[in-house]
Amino acid sequence: DGGITQSPKYLFRKEGQNVTLSCEQNLNHDAMYWYRQDPGQGLRLIYYSQIVNDFQKGDIAEGYSVSREKKESFPLTVTSAQKNPTAFYLCASSLGLADEQFFGPGTRLTVL
């Protein structure tokens, strides 16, 4: 089945620890994105990547880092510099930047 997978579904970390969220897609999409969603809020763009080995900051990139070494994979690292990391993290992909975006099931991160 083609789709976007994110793991894990739930993640708990202690304050001060870095954590990496996985996102994999087998849709052969060039573009990939990371969003965060807080309760009652819309999605906010963290980072996006148009193509392998390229990525750009979104609206709220501070405290996050990404890599895009393979077309299928776009992992997000939440660093200890992120002031309020507890949120629902959603990965998305699209054929190109101008195309419809499809979302993975999300990772719910709780920092204790």
Added chain:
Amino acid sequence: RKEVEQDPGPFNVPEGATVAFNCTYSNSASQSFFWYRQDCRKEPKLLMSVYSSGNEDGRFTAQLNRASQYISLLIRDSKLSDSATYLCAVRDGSNYKLTFGKGTLLTVNP
């Protein structure tokens, strides 16, 4: 004015009702428009793209009004399974960024 604003909701309607949501956007250069559906604690799923001429998919109709800068979603003959949060999304033509509204919660009651 916020970039993308939606009716705050929540909307509580009986089964069979017709319900409409609006979403306004501030950037007149916006080029693409979408409605997503998000179930509780799940990811958003694309419901419809919104075309200039309007488009319909079964009980769902989407409209775009460029002059007044808003898009709308009409749901006819509501079903219990339509209960969800509906998010609008607007793409900026210059940088391809997709901006989401906060969503409108719809509950369809038996």
